[in-house]
Every structure is written in C-alpha cells, then in structure tokens.
Amino acid sequence: MNSLTNRKKVLESKQMNFWERIYLPAIINGLSITMKHFFKKRTTVYYPEEKRSFSENFRGLHSLKRDENGAERCTACGLCALSCPAEAITMTAAERKPGEEHLYREEKYASVYEINMLRCIFCGFCEEACPKAAIYLDGDIAKAGYIRDEFIFGKDKLTEPVIK
Amino acid sequence: MDIAFIIEKLILISAILGISLVIAMYTTLAERKFAGFFQDRVGPNRAGPWGLLQPLADGVKLFTKEEIIPTHASTFLFVLGPSLSMFTACITTAVIPWGQDLFLFGRQISLQVADINVGVLYVFGVVSLGVYGVMIGGWASNNKFSLLAAVRSASQNISYEIAMGLSIIALLMMTGTLSLREISEQQSGMNWNVFYQPLGFLIFMICSFAETNRTPFDLPECETELVGGHHTEYSSMKLGFYLFAEYINMFVSSAIMASLYFGGYNYPFMHLISNPNIAALIGVAVFFTKILLFIFFFIWVRWTVPRFRYDQLMKLGWKVLIPLAIVNIALTGTGILIFGK
Numbered sequence: 001m002n003s004l005t006n007r008k009k010v011l012e013s014k015q016m017n018f019w020e021r022i023y024l025p026a027i028i029n030g031l032s033i034t035m036k037h038f039f040k041k042r043t044t045v046y047y048p049e050e051k052r053s054f055s056e057n058f059r060g061l062h063s064l065k066r067d068e069n070g071a072e073r074c075t076a077c078g079l080c081a082l083s084c085p086a087e088a089i090t091m092t093a094a095e096r097k098p099g100e101e102h103l104y105r106e107e108k109y110a111s112v113y114e115i116n117m118l119r120c121i122f123c124g125f126c127e128e129a130c131p132k133a134a135i136y137l138d139g140d141i142a143k144a145g146y147i148r149d150e151f152i153f154g155k156d157k158l159t160e161p162v163i164k
Numbered sequence: 165m166d167i168a169f170i171i172e173k174l175i176l177i178s179a180i181l182g183i184s185l186v187i188a189m190y191t192t193l194a195e196r197k198f199a200g201f202f203q204d205r206v207g208p209n210r211a212g213p214w215g216l217l218q219p220l221a222d223g224v225k226l227f228t229k230e231e232i233i234p235t236h237a238s239t240f241l242f243v244l245g246p247s248l249s250m251f252t253a254c255i256t257t258a259v260i261p262w263g264q265d266l267f268l269f270g271r272q273i274s275l276q277v278a279d280i281n282v283g284v285l286y287v288f289g290v291v292s293l294g295v296y297g298v299m300i301g302g303w304a305s306n307n308k309f310s311l312l313a314a315v316r317s318a319s320q321n322i323s324y325e326i327a328m329g330l331s332i333i334a335l336l337m338m339t340g341t342l343s344l345r346e347i348s349e350q351q352s353g354m355n356w357n358v359f360y361q362p363l364g365f366l367i368f369m370i371c372s373f374a375e376t377n378r379t380p381f382d383l384p385e386c387e388t389e390l391v392g393g394h395h396t397e398y399s400s401m402k403l404g405f406y407l408f409a410e411y412i413n414m415f416v417s418s419a420i421m422a423s424l425y426f427g428g429y430n431y432p433f434m435h436l437i438s439n440p441n442i443a444a445l446i447g448v449a450v451f452f453t454k455i456l457l458f459i460f461f462f463i464w465v466r467w468t469v470p471r472f473r474y475d476q477l478m479k480l481g482w483k484v485l486i487p488l489a490i491v492n493i494a495l496t497g498t499g500i501l502i503f504g505k
Contacts, residue, residue, distance in 0.1 A: 027469055034202045034468040044206045 061139030245301025348428030
C-alpha cells in the first residue's frame with residue numbers, strides 16, 4: 001500500500017558483509033566526518049561580550065513610560081495588576097499635589113509600583129491592559145540574583161529615565 | 165657510580181616526570197578544547213587566554229574540594245587505589261628512550277633513565293599492575309557500581325593484554341631484542357616498524373586504547389550504566405588522581421607506540437646533521453611531536469566512536485584480536501623465513 005506522504009522507507013536488516021563487519025572502514029569514515037567538523041566555523045556566540053539581537057516582539061523587563069514632557073504616564077488604575085495572571089504587580093495610588101504637574105500626567109499616580117520578577121511570567125498582559133500606554137516589556141533579559149528581595153523591582157528600577 | 169652520574173639521572177628523572185605531568189595536564193585541556201572543535205563549539209575559553217589556565221583552575225578546584233571517605237569503605241585500600249594508579253602511570257616512562265645520547269661537559273649523557281635489556285617486559289609488567297589501582301579502588305569503595313566497574317576493568321585489561329603481548333611477539337621476532345633503545349635504533353631513517361608490522365601495530369593500538377580505558381573501550385567508567393564507574397565514591401584529589409592517571413597513561417602509551425612502531429626519536433636525514441647534540445635535540449622534538457600526534461588521535465577517536473557493549477568488547481578481544489595476533493605471528497615468521505630480516 002502506498003503511504004500518503006510518499007516518505008515511507010522500508011528498512012531491511014540484512015547480514016553485514018565483510019567490510020562492514022571489520023568496522024574499520026566505518027570508523028575511518030566517522031573519523032573523517034569529525035575531522036570535517038574540526039575545521040568548521042564555530043556557531044558559538046560569546047554571550048556576555050556579544051549579544052544576539054532580540055526579535056521585535058520579544059518581551060523583556062518592564063519599563064514605566066513617560067510622556068513627551070517627561071511626566072509619568074501611569075495613573076494607578078490597577079488594570080495591569082488585575083490582568084496579571086501571576087499576580088506579580090502591586091501598587092499604591094496617591095493624589096497629585098499642585099505643582100507636581102511636570103512629574104505626573106494625571107491627577108492620580110502610583111506612589112509605589114512593584115513587580116515581583118520571580119512571579120512574573122513575561123506574558124505581556126499588563127502591556128495589553130494598560131489604557132495609558134504606560135508599561136511596556138521592552139527591556140533586557142531579567143538578571144539573576146542571590147537574594148529574593150532583589151527581584152522585587154520598584155519604581156526606581158522600572159521607571160524610564162527622563163529624556164532631556 | 166660517581167656523583168655526576170647520580171646528578172645527571174636525577175635531573176633527567178625530574179625533567180621527565182615534570183614533562184609528563186605537564187603534558188597530561190594540558191591533555192585534559194586539549195581534550196575539552198578538541199571536543200568542542202569536533203562538535204562545532206569553542207571549548208573552555210574563560211580561564212586565561214584561550215582557556216590556557218583551565219588545568220590550573222581544575223587542579224586548584226580538585227585540591228580544595230571536600231575529601232569524603234565512605235564510612236564502610238576500607239580506608240587504607242581506598243587511599244591506596246588512586247595512589248597506585250598514579251604511581252604505575254608515572255614509572256613506565258623510565259625505560260622510554262627520549263633521544264640519542266647528548267655530549268655535554270665531556271660526558272656522554274643518555275636520554276633514557278634506565279636502559280634495561282627487558283624494557284618491553286618492564287612496560288608490560290607495569291601496565292598490568294595499573295589495573296590494580298582501579299580494582300582496589302573499586303572494591304574498597306564498598307559500592308556495587310564501583311565493584312562492577314572494577315571487575316569489568318580487570319577482565320577487560322586481562323583480555324586485551326594477551327592480544328597486546330601477542331602483537332608484540334611478532335615485533336620482537338623481527339627486532340630480536342627487548343630493549344626499547346635498541347628497537348629505536350634499529351628504526352633509523354624511515355626504517356619504521358609500522359611498515360613491516362601494519363597488522364601488529366593495528367592490534368597494538370586497539371589494545372592500548374583498551375588498556376588506557378579510553379573510548380570506545382571506556383567501560384570501567386561507563387556513565388550510562390555505572391554512575392561514575394570505579395571512581396563513583398571518590399572526591400577531591402583522589403578523584404583527580406584517577407582522572408589524571410588516565411591522561412598520563414595515554415601519554416605513556418603514545419610514547420611506547422611511537423618508539424616501538426613509529427621510529428621513536430628517528431627522523432629522515434638524521435645522519436646528515438654533523439653536531440650530535442643538535443641531532444639528538446631535534447630527535448627529542450620529533451619524538452614528542454609523534455607522541456602529541458598520537459595523543460591527538462586518542463582524543464579524535466574518543467569524540468568519534470561510541471562505546472562498545474560489554475559482550476562486543478569481549479568478543480572483539482578474544483575472538484578477533486587474539487586469533488589475528490596469532491596469524492600475524494605466523495605471517496611474520498614466514499616473512500622472516502623467506503626474506504631474511
């Protein structure tokens with residue numbers, strides 16, 4: 001019966017002939033194959049020194065964005081925390097005082113904004129949920145660390161630096 | 165026996181010991197580097213330039229690791245195992261002729277520690293002692309995997325020593341001497357024994373792979389079946405000694421193959437160099453080049469050929485190599501009878 005894919009191969013196990021039985025030709029063949037690889041170009045990327053570029057939709061570390069005047073976009077609505085399947089995001093909201101308009105875009109802002117990177121699964125749902133375009137996962141790979149507390153990223157690590 | 169003789173031998177012995185240890189040290193790096201190259205990788209490259217300090221780092225690591233002796237292990241034998249392995253690996257170099265005589269300070273200095281007239285037998289004796297290191301270590305660990313590995317190793321070495329000895333007999337029939345120096349001297353020019361004894365060399369080489377426990381015959385430390393083999397229970401530098409002894413053995417068996425079959429320190433047009441010292445030094449360099457090529461071959465084979473199954477190993481040893489070696493003896497005898505020497 002013909003197979004549908006036409007890729008069927010009938011294997012036959014026949015007795016090995018003399019040259020196959022003394023192994024040496026096969027071993028020499030194998031040695032020549034490995035020798036070919038010996039002089040091949042290495043495919044290694046020397047990681048800490050050189051990095052491969054990320055793809056466009058790579059989801060790395062989060063950053064809290066600012067608007068064109070350098071004010072924080074986040075309004076502490078909590079939609080990111082709500083959408084987070086790993087419950088990694090917590091925040092505390094605060095009211096903007098008069099004179100802080102250059103710091104926070106809306107009347108309400110997040111005084112504390114923490115992401116637990118040990119919980120985060122980098123799904124990007126927070127990015128999708130945000131109505132103010134305030135959070136994006138456009139950073140680097142999450143760093144390793146020795147202490148658990150190091151992995152709770154506050155606003156100091158998350159907020160984008162002000163562009164002057 | 166004058167004092168100069170003793171000093172001369174002392175220097176020679178320390179030099180040879182040092183060289184063989186350094187070569188074994190860097191063979192560990194070469195093994196990992198070449199393993200990388202054969203697999204399109206780079207190999208260790210972080211310690212020093214091109215990873216050249218890697219063996220030192222490994223040594224320091226092994227020395228400073230915690231030393232564990234299992235509660236139910238026989239402590240004396242447990243320590244004796246790796247020591248014996250290392251000791252037997254180091255003393256084989258005594259009979260290898262590293263080069264022609266040097267003439268320094270009005271003295272003729274032989275570049276061989278001991279020119280004994282039973283050099284080949286000495287090598288065989290020491291090599292068969294080597295298996296005791298593995299056996300004692302494996303048995304003293306009081307671990308079933310170690311014991312299995314030790315039994316395997318013993319039976320493997322016994323099986324392959326026979327074929328090795330028989331392949332050497334054909335060579336000795338031609339050379340008519342057991343002294344490694346005389347065998348080397350007979351091969352001056354391109355008069356190498358491998359051209360007269362290709363089959364014998366093949367058998368000898370296969371057997372030395374088995375004797376040094378190298379792939380495809382590395383069943384004593386077969387990770388997939390025996391955890392770590394005979395050194396499962398070993399840690400710290402005692403483990404290091406086992407691993408290191410394997411590399412020294414590799415160096416020694418390369419040296420023996422080079423001096424028995426590949427002309428030792430001889431190279432073509434040797435007699436054209438008038439200064440005997442320079443000729444001898446080039447000879448030493450040539451000899452070491454041959455040794456390093458053999459070591460490279462050992463590594464090359466390791467990263468190419470998969471491991472034998474145990475029954476295949478025994479079948480190869482007893483049913484193929486030994487009859488083949490006997491046939492080789494008969495062929496050599498006939499050849500000597502017809503063509504003379």
